[in-house]
Amino acid sequence: MNQLLRVQNFCVSSDGYGAGENQSFERPFGHADPGAMFAWAGATASWPNRTDPGGTRGIDDYFTRDFTNNIGAEIMGRNKFSPHRGPWESEEWQGWWGSEPPFHTPVFVLTHYERPSFTLSDTTFHFINADPSSVMAKARDAANGKDVRLGGGAATIREFLDADLVDTLHVAVSPIQLGGGSRLWESPEELLDRYHLETVPSPSGVTHHLFWRR
Amino acid sequence: MNQLLRVQNFCVSSDGYGAGENQSFERPFGHADPGAMFAWAGATASWPNRTDPGGTRGIDDYFTRDFTNNIGAEIMGRNKFSPHRGPWESEEWQGWWGSEPPFHTPVFVLTHYERPSFTLSDTTFHFINADPSSVMAKARDAANGKDVRLGGGAATIREFLDADLVDTLHVAVSPIQLGGGSRLWESPEELLDRYHLETVPSPSGVTHHLFWRR
Numbered sequence: 001m002n003q004l005l006r007v008q009n010f011c012v013s014s015d016g017y018g019a020g021e022n023q024s025f026e027r028p029f030g031h032a033d034p035g036a037m038f039a040w041a042g043a044t045a046s047w048p049n050r051t052d053p054g055g056t057r058g059i060d061d062y063f064t065r066d067f068t069n070n071i072g073a074e075i076m077g078r079n080k081f082s083p084h085r086g087p088w089e090s091e092e093w094q095g096w097w098g099s100e101p102p103f104h105t106p107v108f109v110l111t112h113y114e115r116p117s118f119t120l121s122d123t124t125f126h127f128i129n130a131d132p133s134s135v136m137a138k139a140r141d142a143a144n145g146k147d148v149r150l151g152g153g154a155a156t157i158r159e160f161l162d163a164d165l166v167d168t169l170h171v172a173v174s175p176i177q178l179g180g181g182s183r184l185w186e187s188p189e190e191l192l193d194r195y196h197l198e199t200v201p202s203p204s205g206v207t208h209h210l211f212w213r214r
Numbered sequence: 215m216n217q218l219l220r221v222q223n224f225c226v227s228s229d230g231y232g233a234g235e236n237q238s239f240e241r242p243f244g245h246a247d248p249g250a251m252f253a254w255a256g257a258t259a260s261w262p263n264r265t266d267p268g269g270t271r272g273i274d275d276y277f278t279r280d281f282t283n284n285i286g287a288e289i290m291g292r293n294k295f296s297p298h299r300g301p302w303e304s305e306e307w308q309g310w311w312g313s314e315p316p317f318h319t320p321v322f323v324l325t326h327y328e329r330p331s332f333t334l335s336d337t338t339f340h341f342i343n344a345d346p347s348s349v350m351a352k353a354r355d356a357a358n359g360k361d362v363r364l365g366g367g368a369a370t371i372r373e374f375l376d377a378d379l380v381d382t383l384h385v386a387v388s389p390i391q392l393g394g395g396s397r398l399w400e401s402p403e404e405l406l407d408r409y410h411l412e413t414v415p416s417p418s419g420v421t422h423h424l425f426w427r428r
Binding site for chain 1: 271
């Protein structure tokens with residue numbers, strides 16, 4: 001069974017940005033409003049951080065409920081893991097997700113500044129300074145036959161696209177413009193030479209973009 | 215955690231029939247062509263009976279891959295299990311699905327004619343003569359905290375809708391007319407007093423109908 005590298009539930013603005021400018025601890029998505037970009041997911045019944053019962057069970061819910069389906073590991077960029085840049089000033093930072101991260105698998109954080117692995121609940125974070133194909137080999141081993149999720153941000157996804165390692169992408173395009181920030185694409189058409197594309201508009205306002213290899 | 219009763223990947227014609235007239239061993243869907251009604255699912259990468267590699271990974275694939283997701287038991291009507299009607303002439307018939315049925319859970323077959331349970335691979339078939347809410351109670355116990363799938367056919371789904379036991383429905387409506395047979399609905403609008411509805415057209419030609427309780 002082939003193990004895929006899958007981008008899932010990655011949110012971008014209508015002009016292709018996954019996050020805004022000036023990302024910081026106070027504003028992890030920079031000038032972008034994450035509430036607006038992720039509202040489609042937060043409204044669904046399967047959203048992992050849901051605190052009240054209910055939630056929608058339409059098409060958006062299929063995407064939130066597929067997030068963990070047959071995934072055995074995640075690869076993410078250091079800027080998704082942390083608001084810090086450059087060498088670690090301390091190793092106290094353990095990610096944005098509290099004591100119960102939503103990954104439930106090994107997570108490989110790409111960084112020039114390695115640090116010891118640690119475990120929170122059923123998620124173990126590893127820090128690795130290597131090229132995309134070496135990281136993919138490690139993640140594939142750790143995934144135990146399951147697929148690997150490529151978690152972003154935009155620069156990390158572009159790096160793996162450049163190395164031709166990405167098998168499928170699900171990108172949720174929101175009807176908001178950011179004008180600047182961390183860019184995934186100028187246009188989804190950039191990928192059409194290598195991928196099939198289906199676009200699925202949702203009543204929530206986002207348009208789901210589904211890519212798979214030709 | 216609430217255990218849902220979910221209809222999934224149930225296929226009907228544009229005029230609402232889940233199967234045609236004159237169902238038999240030779241023609242399990244009667245005068246309907248199952249190839250035409252299920253083509254959308256058979257083309258996807260996650261179709262369980264796929265023998266060649268490849269397959270689409272667009273929106274239709276989300277539905278085929280969700281088929282087993284968090285499902286712990288199935289309830290089906292006797293006419294889905296078997297082409298025979300009335301008392302069993304023999305108990306040799308073990309379903310349409312060969313030695314590896316695609317269910318992988320306990321399956322409860324609603325019938326007036328009970329017979330002993332049997333197991334094929336990781337699927338166990340039970341035969342039960344009871345009203346919908348009693349069957350649902352048994353299936354919920356067997357599902358071990360997971361959801362229960364309501365597998366059809368149309369008459370069985372209607373029976374559970376009448377008993378108000380169905381939480382979500384995914385119905386794939388094909389652009390073919392049957393004119394007669396086993397009917398799910400005159401129109402999907404019949405359910406709008408009790409359910410939200412989203413419709414999602416697919417490039418394959420089917421329109422996915424997603425219902426969840428108001």
